[in-house]
Amino acid sequence: MSKEVKHYLGDKDVQVILGTLLRVGVLVSTAVVILGGIIFLFSHKGQTVSFETFKPEEARFSSIAEILKGLKTFDGLAIIQFGVLLLIFTPIARIVFSIFSFLMEKDYMYVLIGTLVLVIIIASLYLDIAH
DSSP states (O other), X not given: OOOOOOOOOOHHHHHHHHHHHHHHHHHHHHHHHHHHHHHHHHHTTTOOOOOSSOOOOOOTTOSHHHHHXXXXXXXXXXXXXXXXXXXXXXXXXXXXXXXXXXXXXXXXHHHHHHHHHHHHHHHHHHHTTTO
């Protein structure tokens, strides 16, 4: 008979995973933004820009659905926006992972605090409170 060995993540393991998650998230989002910038520049080469009057960009990519539609057509602005979304969701993924690691440790106070922080972040993103 083999004995089942249970291995739980230690504090150091969790810190390494969280640090790696943040590093990879920032690097991937940076690469996506740079790729989108290159595509945007190549697709708009030869265009002249007038700085006499301010013309803000259309709000074409103001929702996740629009960004995903733009990704299908390799629109440079959509790819840049997607990279920004990845950058925004990186710390959110860190919070989600932290909640699960606190659940594994049965540290319910921190599970509650992490869940509260996650709910506040998601509510602020969806309720558009900043305006």
